[in-house]
Amino acid sequence: MQYFKGIRFLMWDNIPDYRLFLERQMKDYYVLQLNRSGPFLHAVGNNRARLIKSPCAWFTGPGLRYRFGTPKGQSRHHSYVSFNGPAVTRFIRGGLAPLTKEPVLLTEPERFFQTMDALFECLGPDIRFTKPVKNMHARARHLETIPDPDMAVYLLEGLFLQLARQPKITANDPSELAIRNLAQAVREKPLDEWDFENESKTLHMSYAHFRRLFRKWIGVPPLGFLRSCRLDWSAMQLRHSNKPIKDIAEEGGFEDIFYFTRIFSSHFHTPPARYRQIFRET
Numbered sequence: 574m575q576y577f578k579g580i581r582f583l584m585w586d587n588i589p590d591y592r593l594f595l596e597r598q599m600k601d602y603y604v605l606q607l608n609r610s611g612p613f614l615h616a617v618g619n620n621r622a623r624l625i626k627s628p629c630a631w632f633t634g635p636g637l638r639y640r641f642g643t644p645k646g647q648s649r650h651h652s653y654v655s656f657n658g659p660a661v662t663r664f665i666r667g668g669l670a671p672l673t674k675e676p677v678l679l680t681e682p683e684r685f686f687q688t689m690d691a692l693f694e695c696l697g698p699d700i701r702f703t704k705p706v707k708n709m710h711a712r713a714r715h716l717e718t719i720p721d722p723d724m725a726v727y728l729l730e731g732l733f734l735q736l737a738r739q740p741k742i743t744a745n746d747p748s749e750l751a752i753r754n755l756a757q758a759v760r761e762k763p764l765d766e767w768d769f770e771n772e773s774k775t776l777h778m779s780y781a782h783f784r785r786l787f788r789k790w791i792g793v794p795p796l797g798f799l800r801s802c803r804l805d806w807s808a809m810q811l812r813h814s815n816k817p818i819k820d821i822a823e824e825g826g827f828e829d830i831f832y833f834t835r836i837f838s839s840h841f842h843t844p845p846a847r848y849r850q851i852f853r854e855t
Contacts, residue, residue, distance in 0.1 A: 579660030580726055585696055587689075589808055591651035594642030602657040603634040605732060606641075607689055608676065610760045610805070611649025616640040617674045626757055628682035630736060631673045634665075650805065652689055654696070654729070670733045680739045683792035683801065688731050694842050695725040749790050751776055752783075756791050756798060763802035764825065769795040803827070804840045811849040818845045 583602055594614065607630045615631070616622040618638055633639055643649050664670035679685050755772060759765075772795075773783030787795045807825040810816055819830050822845075827833035838844045843851070 579658045580656050581658040583655040585654040587652045589650045590648050592643050592648050596640045598638040599635050602655050603661050604653055604655040605632050606653040609650035609686055612644050612647055613649055614642055615676055628679045629676035631676040632670055634672050677736055681792035685735055688728055692728040752787055752790055759799055760802050763806045767799055811845055
């Protein structure tokens with residue numbers, strides 16, 4: 574638990590295979606949460622839970638009771654960082670970080686993901702709980718010193734700026750809706766043989782125009798997005814199977830093990846072998 578520029582970071586985590594459904598009412602801390610992929614249920618108070626299938630983020634704080642999680646029998650990729658301190662109050666009053674009752678659909682989810690990953694890298698080792706924790710603050714005192722605190726605060730502010738400045742999703746635009754549905758299909762079946770030139774023809778647009786719109790609304794080009802989804806699949810295999818890394822790489826579409834190791838290390842900030850070891854230790 575560390576104070577920097579009026580912010581005290583409490584705990585953070587990146588959970589690629591999240592399956593729980595929780596009820597939370599924060600008392601003295603705030604949480605910026607991200608649903609990276611997978612089906613997501615969300616409700617405030619006693620309202621009926623809403624099913625969301627697109628990447629989204631939401632900022633919660635003291636007062637409201639939230640219910641959120643994963644539909645039974647499914648999983649999703651969830652990340653969050655919690656914090657408090659006088660700077661957070663200034664963020665809220667200044668309009669930079671308004672509390673959200675409903676999740677905000679992300680127009681550039683890959684950019685948001687990358688910024689949150691960079692924040693986690695600055696904060697240091699994830700704080701994971703294997704069972705409910707009554708005194709979060711007491712557990713947080715055991716955090717190691719944050720390696721680059723100034724950058725951590727800068728990145729947190731950047732996440733709020735992205736939410737505040739992102740263009741609105743125009744649900745009445747059929748091209749945008751079609752591309753977002755395609756991106757969700759890729760997330761769900763990343764190992765399929767995706768032919769984006771053929772997908773562009775299906776949408777009655779040139780590949781150059783399709784690629785430009787895909788990057789505008791998803792945040793990265795289609796092939797880069799497919800590679801990211803396959804890396805997420807590879808990470809899940811490393812966590813839950815005993816398959817050799819070479820076999821996982823090949824199944825994920827990466828025939829060159831050295832190339833796979835390099836881009837996996839860049840994406841998850843640790844090599845595949847070390848990534849598997851970390852999850853077996855926790």
